[in-house]
Each structure stands twice: as C-alpha cells, then as structure tokens.
Amino acid sequence: MKSLTLRNKKTSWKRSQNIGLLYIAPWIIGFLVFQLYPFIVSLIYSFADFSIIKTPEFVGLKNYINLFTKDRLFYHSLKTTFIYVLIAVPGKLIFALIIALILNMKLKYINFYRTIYYMPSILGGSVAVSILWRFLFARNGLVNILLSKFSIAPIDWLGSPDVALYTISLLKVWQFGSSMVLFLAGLKQIPGELYEAAKVDGAGKIRTFFSVTLPLLTPIIFFNLIMQMVNAFQEFTSAFVVTQGGPLRSTYLYGLMLYEQGFRFLKMGYASAQSWILFIIIMAMTALVFKSSPYWTYYDDEGDF
Template sequence: MNEVKTAHTEKTRTSSRQTKTARQKTKSNLAAGYIFISPWLIGFLLLTLWPIAQSFYLSFTDYSLLEEPVWTGLDNYTKIFTADTTFTKSLSVTFMFVLFSVPLKLFFSLMVALALNKNIRGMNIYRTAIYFPSLIGGSIAVAALWRNMFGIDGYINQVLAWFGIEGVGWISNPDTSLGTLILLNTWQFGSTMVIFLAGLKQVPQELYESASVDGAGEFRKFISITLPMLSPVMFFNLVLGIIGSFQTFTSAFIITKGGPINSTYMYAMFLYEKAFKHYQMGYASALAWILLTIVALLTIINFAASKYWVFYESDGGKPK
C-alpha cells in the first residue's frame, strides 16, 4: 500500500514539474515573440495609434502649431457644417469625381484584363508594357505631363488641329477641368487590372466549356460566368477605388491647383490648405475625421449591399 502511495506521489510531482516546465517554455516563447514584434509594435504605437489619437483630440481644439491647443469643443464641426461653403464645394467636387472615376476605372481595367487574358505568343510582354506606366502613374511627373497634354497648346489640341478641330483649354475651362482629372485617374488602371487578371485566372475553364456545349455565346458567358465569378474581386477593387479616390490630391494640386473657379478643388486639397497654408491644424483635423467617417460609412454600405451581388464559389455560387 505504501509503495502504491509513494508511486502516486512521485507521479504527481513529475506531472507538476512537467506542467511548470511547459508554462515556463510558453512564457519564454511569448517573450521571444514580443521581442521580435517590438519594432513593429513600437512603430505602430508611436507613428500610427498616437497620431490618430492626437488628431482626434486636436479636432476639438483651436491649434495653429505656434501656440498651445485651446479646447473649443464642437466649434470646428459646427463651423464646417453651418458656415463653411468651401467645405460643401470641395465635398461635392470630390463626390462627383468618385462617382465617375471609380466606375470608369473598374470598367476599363476589366476590359483590358479580358484582352490580356489570352493565350497568345508574347502576351507577357504586352502585360508588362501595359502595366509599366502604373509604376509612375501617381507621380508628380505624370501630373505635370498631363497638364502639358491638356493645356491650350498641348498635345491633345495639336492632334485635334490635324483634323481641323479647334481645341479648348481643357484645364482652364470649368466644364472640362474635372474631366481631365477623371481621365487621368482612369488611365492609372494598372493595379486594378492586375487584380482583375488574377481573378480571371481563377475562373474554372470547365464552366466555359460547359456553356459552349449548351450553345452560349461570348456575351452570355461574360454575363453568366465571368461577372459572377469575378464579383468578389470587383467588390475588392470597388472598395479600394472609393477609398483612394476620396484621397485624390496630387493630380488636382499639380494640374489645376483646384481651379478654375474651384471646379477641381478636391476635399484633400481643402484639408491640406487648412493645415499647411493657414495653419489651422485643429480645423484640418476635424476635416480629416469627417472624411474618415464618410469613407467608413460608404464602406459599410458597400459591405451591406455586397450580399445581393457578390458571389462566392465556396457558397455554391450564391451571394454571401
């Protein structure tokens, strides 16, 4: 009996030591993990989370960089929504830009992706050549080139003159200035096109073969197979396109300076000038949070509506 009791006690001690060793090993692994991620964690806390918190606080203050922030409560937001006509103008211009540029960019990207999704000789060269301009698509140099192309003596008007057509000042005309920026944004389709092309590669060819046997034409295949199978990719590009378009700044700043008559005065330009031209940092912070709220609401709406048109193969081809 004593031997059994002694063996049980020894077994309990061994189990306790093993549990303690396992706990120490787990703590050691956790400590090592935290050490490895500490550079990112410190950077996130100091360079991302802290500035976000500071921006939120400053949106309720009067702050000019030269003096200490003065708490003003909701004064900045009240002024923005009730007394600042420039806010309304810049927001309407930005919404107009998003409304036209995002669908055009998606459509053009999809069409190019379909054209490049062919098994012909040298296709990789064509894909590289078409995507290459997107590497510099958002640069200041491209914006300056676009300004020269659409100027009164630019390349576009020179080409039109060959056909006896008198060109206009595309940038200096309020009726066409925003259109030039929309066209530039559409031309910067490279990344969106690559994502569409990757999505097209994932569509099972058996579906097209079965449709051909049933007598479906190319247009029917596109409507009934390609679009439903690409809907998750389209949704992804749509959300990213809306977010990116609301932040458009470089093209408007370099090409038109927001003119003429504020016809291309984007919201990001308005925010930038309030912050770095008029040094109204508190006011600019409030504008930034309003922009964040608008983009977040549109994203939520897109996610809510996606269940009606986004199809997933894992769900049997039904909307999620």
C-alpha cells in the same frame, strides 16, 4: 528514449507559439505610436482651436458647426471630390476589367500588351506625370494639336471650369493598368472546367460571362473598388500640381483643402475636423460596399484565418 525527446520537442514546439508576439512586436509599437496615437489625437484636435504656434484650446463642436454652417468652400470641395470619385473610380475599374477580359482571350503577346498598359501606373501619382498632364492638355498641347488634325476646335482642358475636373479624372483612368493586372490574375485562376461545364450546359458567351466569370471575379472587384475609393477620396498631387485647385476652384479636391487648412493657414484643429469628416465618409462608403457585397460578391471559401 528517442521517441520521448521527440515528444518533448513537440510540446515545446507548441509552447513556443507565444514567441510570435516577439516577431510582431515591431508592428505593435508602430501601430500604437504611428497609427493609433495620431488617429485618436486627431479626433481630440478636431474639438480644439489650435495651430503649430498656438497651444490647443478646447472649443467643443465649434469646428464642426463652422464647417457645416459657414464654410461654403467645404461643401464645394466635398461635391467636387464626390464627382471626381464617381468618375475616376468606376472609369478606371470598368476600363481595367474590359481590357483584362480581352487580354484573357488566349491571345499572343499578352505579356507585351500588359507591360505597355501597366507603364503609366508605375509613374502613378508622381509630380513628373502631373507635369506631363499640364503639357498634354495645355491650350496648345498635344491633345489639342491632335484635335486640330480632325478639324475639331481646341478645348481648354485645364482652363475651363467645366472641363478641368474631367481632365484630372482622366489622369486616374490612364493608370488603369494596376487594376487590370489584378483582374487578369483573377481571371487566370478561374478553373477551365467551369467554362467547359457552361459550354456543355449550352450557355452562350454572354451567359457564361455573367454566370461564371463575373461571379468568380467579384472578390477582386470588391477589394479594388474599396482601395481605389479610399485613394481617390484623398487624391492630392494631380489637383495640387496640375491645376492648383483651379480654375475657379473647379478641381478643389478635399485633399487639397485639408492641406491648405492644415499646413498653409495652420488651422490644424479645423483641418482635423475636416479630416474626420472625410474619414467618416470613407467608412460609410466602405460599409455601403461591404453591406451590398453579399448581393454581388461570391467567395469560393470563407477565407478563414
């Protein structure tokens, strides 16, 4: 008798699996209303001439044609953004990796250093940090005062079109702590036996790094690379607050252009077309990283779900 009720319970346990749909129901609604719907609508908008004050009017490919044939600012912004991404993302990740490797050398006070390095990441893309950057790199700001101590001529960090983009990128690299913490967590998970095996096999430090550490860390590097890239392509706050896209639009990042077109000039159809181009670029870059990943990432298990 007892075993029968137990068996009944087991079958109802199996049957009750569908209740999972009820638990994920909030997400299904949220996904449809706040993500999928806007996603599709923005594609539709991109083929329309449309603003808040005007009803959408279908114009076919006109927005896209204008973008590619008439809009010089579009090309300029695209180029600026690519340079920004190419400096900021590898800069941040390489720095994060190097520091994580050093902190992983069985040193004391790791927690202290980790906390210190992580601090800037907490304040991340806030307006307060952008304001700090304005003061640090002002003509007579802290950085130039420091340079003058070494009798180096002051550099116009934010006022010179050749330098401003690097100054903005540096703000991103300054936040390397978030990636570093991830790399550290990944390094901790590498089993000690592997290092011992490498030692037994007579591998030197450099060999061990390239044959043990780096391969086992690649999934985390991979994930970080994609997420940082997606973020960097959309960077907005630093360009908006620190430099307002200037001087001479040298920091006119894509995010800033999108905001201006959509919410300042109210050309929402045009901005939607721009946002779709950004989307396609991000997807293409992600696909590139994914495609190349079998050559450089290593997964212990297949991560089956």
